[in-house]
Amino acid sequence: MATQSGAIRSLFLDGPAGQLEALLNSGAENATHAALVCHPHPMFGGTMHNKVVFHATKALNSFGFPVLRFNFRGTGLSHGEHDHGRGEIEDVRAALDWLDGEIHLPLIFAGFSFGAAIGLGAACADDRVKALIGLGTPVAPVDERSYDLKFLRSCDKPKLFVSGGRDQFGPRPQLQALVNSLPEPKKLVIVESADHFFEGRLLEMREVVEAWLKESVLK
Numbered sequence: 001m002a003t004q005s006g007a008i009r010s011l012f013l014d015g016p017a018g019q020l021e022a023l024l025n026s027g028a029e030n031a032t033h034a035a036l037v038c039h040p041h042p043m044f045g046g047t048m049h050n051k052v053v054f055h056a057t058k059a060l061n062s063f064g065f066p067v068l069r070f071n072f073r074g075t076g077l078s079h080g081e082h083d084h085g086r087g088e089i090e091d092v093r094a095a096l097d098w099l100d101g102e103i104h105l106p107l108i109f110a111g112f113s114f115g116a117a118i119g120l121g122a123a124c125a126d127d128r129v130k131a132l133i134g135l136g137t138p139v140a141p142v143d144e145r146s147y148d149l150k151f152l153r154s155c156d157k158p159k160l161f162v163s164g165g166r167d168q169f170g171p172r173p174q175l176q177a178l179v180n181s182l183p184e185p186k187k188l189v190i191v192e193s194a195d196h197f198f199e200g201r202l203l204e205m206r207e208v209v210e211a212w213l214k215e216s217v218l219k
Helices: 051-061 086-103 114-124 150-154 172-180 202-217
Strands: 008-015 018-025 034-038 067-070 107-112 129-135 159-164 186-191
Touching: 008 086, 018 086, 034 051, 034 086, 034 114, 051 067, 051 107, 051 129, 051 202, 067 086, 086 107, 086 114, 107 114, 107 202, 114 129, 114 150, 129 202, 159 172, 159 202, 172 186, 186 202
Parallel strands: 034 067, 034 107, 107 129, 129 159, 159 186
Antiparallel strands: 008 018, 018 067
């Protein structure tokens, strides 16, 4: 790995509904990529400080990549109100624009749960994003919420999906069926005995992400 994590900068970036609260883990001078990590559902306690988001950030930053995470609209100090995923995809686009404008490197996207379902939609269609990571991707209906992930079927970028073997929002048969329907390159890794939040298995999740980055992005 290229470097240990750098300093963390607190900032606000301009979003479509106002300012978005964000943190940037600085990268190495010789960084090859920059990364964005998106958090889980804000109506159920999800913020950029979520443990899965934190560990994904550390995994990406360990290769020297600068890593941005932010609070969706209406979360923490971010302006606006929750928009049930519609406006949030625009928040992701604003964050990708900020990263591209500030750092000028190829981008990697990672999202957890709601952050994966929403963020993958923006990242798949963005030519600046070269690789995608979905953590705890929700493929089963959650309460009254369900996510249409059909857009992934036209996404030929390198894709990693990591979920827990006991993830109630990502049952293995449905997750496997989704991944089977997608174009290469792709990889699905199930962390056995882990729940949706990878409780007690966060380091294993992080190691999976790091190994995939080595074999698929830094090869």
